Amino acid sequence: MLPVIIDTELCKRDELCVHECPLMVLTVEKKGQVPVVHPKKTNYCINCGHCMAICPTGAITLSAFEGQAAEPFSKEDLPDSAAVETLIKTRRSVRKFKKKNISADEVGELIHTAAYAPSGHSAQPVSWTVLDTPEKVLELGKVVVEWMEEMVKQKNPLAEKLFLAGLVNTWKKGKDVICRDAPAVAVAWAPKLGITPQADTVIATNTLEIAAHAKGYGTCWAGYVVLAAAYSQKVLDYLGVPEGHMAHGALFLGHPAVRYRNIPPRHKSVAEEQDGKFIFRARPNTH
Structure with missing residues (x-):
């Protein structure tokens, strides 16, 4: 089956899809004809959907998505730049959650939104594991702490650098500094041998984070979980990450127990011109 299907009755013969395709999968033999898949490029399609996105009549479907139609939108449907800026600036790392669960279905809706995050070569390789109860998340914390204890016993330099002994002691005193008593966690993973798996999972995780914030959920990056996953098969x-895959992103999720009312400042990068290039140099925090 061809990767791109074009409805000849709906097609306007405007060739927008032909010129938009990043891999030049579509072609026309003569002006005014319906575009077709280039016979030598039937395996080139990366299912990015640009041809569907640009078609004004909805004439195009992709075989990979079983003929599912594109969802039309207008400029009026988009938030203005001020709204997007406010959404980004008001995102916080939430470490205090209400004792109210967030279901796997609710997280699943966010994951579907995060599927629209960019990925290298449109590989779309990111899978997720969702733990949807505090008990499951707590068990994950225990497994992470077991790894930390092992690192401390081995006197691994990483243990000293990241103060793992202190984290273990705090955990044993009953304070969850690993998972923050979160009611849910979403962990993103992808094949190790993908094109850009680490970048893809991190971008998808950040996209899910912004989508969650827009819906009123609180999130916090689960850094210790990702760190432990890089070293611990357990x-x-x-x-449930299969062999040949790695977790590169994780978020705790829940209903925030606190309300933030102000946007704190951030250092503003000042452009420096160097040999015709503009350098916006970071001003990292000093701890």
Whole structure:
């Protein structure tokens, strides 16, 4: 089956799809004809959907999505730049959650939105593991702490650098500094041998974070979970990450127990011109 299907009755013969395709999968033999898949490029389509997105009549479907139609939108449907800026600036790392669960279905809606995050070569490789109860998240924390204890016993330099002994002691005193008593966690993973798996999972995680914020959920990056996953097969096994894959992003999710009312400042990068280039140099925080 051809990767791109064009409805000849709906097609306007405007060739917008031909010129938009990043891999030049579509072609026309003569002006005014319906575009077709280039016979030598039937395996080139990366299912990015640009041809569907640009078609004004909805004449195009992709075989990979079983003929699912594109969803039309207008400029009026988009938030203005001020709204987007406010959404980004008001995102916080939430570490205090209400004792109210967030279901796997609710997280699943966010994951579907995050599927629209960009990925290298449109590989769309990111899968997710969702733990949707505090008990499951707490068990994950226990597995992570077990890895930390092992690192401390081995006197691994990473243990000293990241103060893992202190984290373990705090955990044993009953304070959850690993998972923050979160009611849910979403962990993003992808094939190790993908094109850009680490970038893809991090971008998808950030996209899910923004989508969650827009819906009123609180999130916090689960850094210790991702760190432990890089070293501990037991953590990967608990998360159900298959062999040949790695977790690169994770978020705790829930209903925030606090309300933020102000946007704190950030250092503003000042452009420096160097040999015709403009350098916006970061001003990192000093701790």
